[in-house]
Amino acid sequence: xxxxxxxxxxxxxxALLVIGGMVLGVIEIRNYRTQRQETAAxxxxxxFQSPEFTRAIQLVMEYEGDSRDCCDPEVSPELLxxxxxxxxxxxxxxxxxxxxxxxxxxxxxxxxxxxxACWSVLSSYVDxxxxxxxxxxxxxxxxxxxxxxxxxxxxxxxxxxYVKYRDWKPENRRS
Numbered sequence: 186x187x188x189x190x191x192x193x194x195x196x197x198x199x200a201l202l203v204i205g206g207m208v209l210g211v212i213e214i215r216n217y218r219t220q221r222q223e224t225a226a227x228x229x230x231x232x233f234q235s236p237e238f239t240r241a242i243q244l245v246m247e248y249e250g251d252s253r254d255c256c257d258p259e260v261s262p263e264l265l266x267x268x269x270x271x272x273x274x275x276x277x278x279x280x281x282x283x284x285x286x287x288x289x290x291x292x293x294x295x296x297x298x299x300x301x302a303c304w305s306v307l308s309s310y311v312d313x314x315x316x317x318x319x320x321x322x323x324x325x326x327x328x329x330x331x332x333x334x335x336x337x338x339x340x341x342x343x344x345x346x347y348v349k350y351r352d353w354k355p356e357n358r359r360s
Contacts (some may be wrong), residue, residue: 225287230275233296241267245306268310271303272324280327293340304331
């Protein structure tokens, strides 16, 4: 084999290495994105399942019939703390959905109805806080998320998971 043939083979080999590196890079980027979304989903589940958040939801939902109670300056400090916890948590989740760190469908499946219920109760509170502070951007991502959940009913489940996925089977066990 002469020197020119070796040079051609080296160029081909180099090009294959570059292409292989690019393919591997794309695969790694996809794996990283998947891992990042799974981590974010776990954090959201942890936030939703904490005793403090669960208690906060319970307190706020007690006021669902008359959302003006959350705006009353005489409400209990415990309720105000619950409102703050829910609002700031859902504010963060709304931003994570917008930035596509967490899939919209996952948030809808985990807490879509609860988020919308919380917004229906707390929207008048948020309006009052915004007016008092002179800042329309307060709790903007909480509102954005609740409105997106309302605007995209195709993500809403009309039937329970126990019906919708009754034919689900676990993956095959490998030896």
